[in-house]
Amino acid sequence: MGDGTSRGSRRRVLRATGWGSAVVLAGCVSVGEDTSQAGGESSVDRPADWCFDRLDDTVPDVEANxxxxxxxxRKPEGELASKEEASYQCGPADGDHCGTCTYYIDDRDGDAVGACTEVxxxxxxxxxxxxxxxxEEIQDE
Known part of the structure; x- marks a missing residue:
């Protein structure tokens, strides 16, 4: 009779531990993400151009060349499409992003922002x- 009670207690403890871990992990999923804007808006509610004010209209020479x-x-400055003409959006689309695009010019000056041969x-x-x-070819990082 003592065995049945102890097994039931162990099962309850294991279930509680499992649920507790699941709750903790669920809370950690968004850690480090900026999920709000001024005014308390969710990042899901952001307009597609929310990051435009963080990007310069000019590109450093090291990346422009x-x-x-x-x-x-890279195309000459006068032949480049504007972000609006290219339908540029802040964030990926269907898993695609500039970092995996053939036209992307990786950051060359250490500011964590690159350039494009077309935009x-x-x-x-x-x-x-x-x-x-x-x-064309994914290079090893």
């Missing part, structure tokens, strides 16, 4: 635009 991660040369201004690797094209 560089080639993309696949060796594509004017600074470009974040985590964003996306309608000109996105898959990389």
């Amino acid at each position: 560089a080639t993309s991660i696949d060796g594509v040369e 004017a201004g600074e470009i974040r690797s985590s964003d996306w635009c309608a000109l996105w094209a898959p990389r």
Whole structure:
């Protein structure tokens, strides 16, 4: 009779521990993400251009004169599409993002922002635009 009671207690403890772990893990999923904006809006409610004010319209010379991660040369300044023309959005689309695009010029000056051979201004690797094209060859990081 003592065995049945002790097994039941152990099962309850294990269940409680399992549920407690699940709750803790669920709370940790969004740790480190900026999930709110001024005014308490959720990041899901952000407009597609929320990051534009964080990006310069000009690109440092080291990136303006560089080639993309696949060796594509950057177009002259006057031939580059604007972010609006390219339907640039802050954040990925269907898992695609600038960092995996053949036109992306990786950060060369240490500011964590790159450029594009097709779109004017600074470009974040985590964003996306309608000109996105898959990389020819994924290089080892």
